[in-house]
Amino acid sequence: MPLQIAPSLLSADFLELGKDVAMLNKSADIIHLDIMDGTFVPNISFGFSVVEPVAKAARIPCDAHFMVTNPEKWVDRCAAAGVSMMSFHLEAAGRKTRSILRDIRAHGMKAGLAINPDVPVDKLFPYIGAADYFLIMSVFAGFGGQKFIYESLDRVWELRQRLLRKGNGALIEVDGGVNEGNAAALADAGAEILVAGSSVFRSEDPAKTISALRNCR
Helix, strand or coil: CCCEEEEHHHHHHHHHHHHHHHHHHCCCEEEEEEEECCCCCCCCCCHHHHHHHHHCCCCEEEEEEEEECHHHHHHHHHHHCCEEEEEEHHHHHHHHHHHHHHHHCCCCCCEEEECCCCHHHHHHHHEEEEECCEEEEEECCCCCCHHHHHHCCCCCCCCHHHHHCCCCCCEEEECCCCCCCCCHHHHHHCCCCEEEEEEHHHCCCHHHHHHHHHHHC
């Protein structure tokens, strides 16, 4: 599968959000929406007052990454907004994880399961078959602009090997510190969706940077 680039709007210029979404419609594969509640993570980002108009304007899939407690509360509204992909954290969901994944799928969205760098990657293994994609955080959830944790490459590789052994087609997404310097290594390890924030929106030519990331190999 070709590498897909999912720029994170968390790093966009919110005074120019309409222009940035129009640019992503032409240049990117997915629009990544980081939703934080100030409880599961120490920061607050944005809510449905941003998600809904962005999803309406988007011509490519929107991927909502919920870094919140009680993610199950937002499945209905995500689907109603037109979000195509919804992920949440295993650490936040606990025993509710499998039922939330089922609910996301029942609402017609792709279901994703995320973990922070301090959660062993094998904690995802029981959910192979229940999730459409897995999100490996290569920084700690909650803030943009963090440095990439290189041990994430081993985690991506380990998950990819387990998926292959299971014959499962779930995708691996990586979020955090992704740039042109590590994109190829991530792709080689088995990642298929790269979330990039600062490296895209702080570049002189975001569309060119997206293309470079997609064609990193």
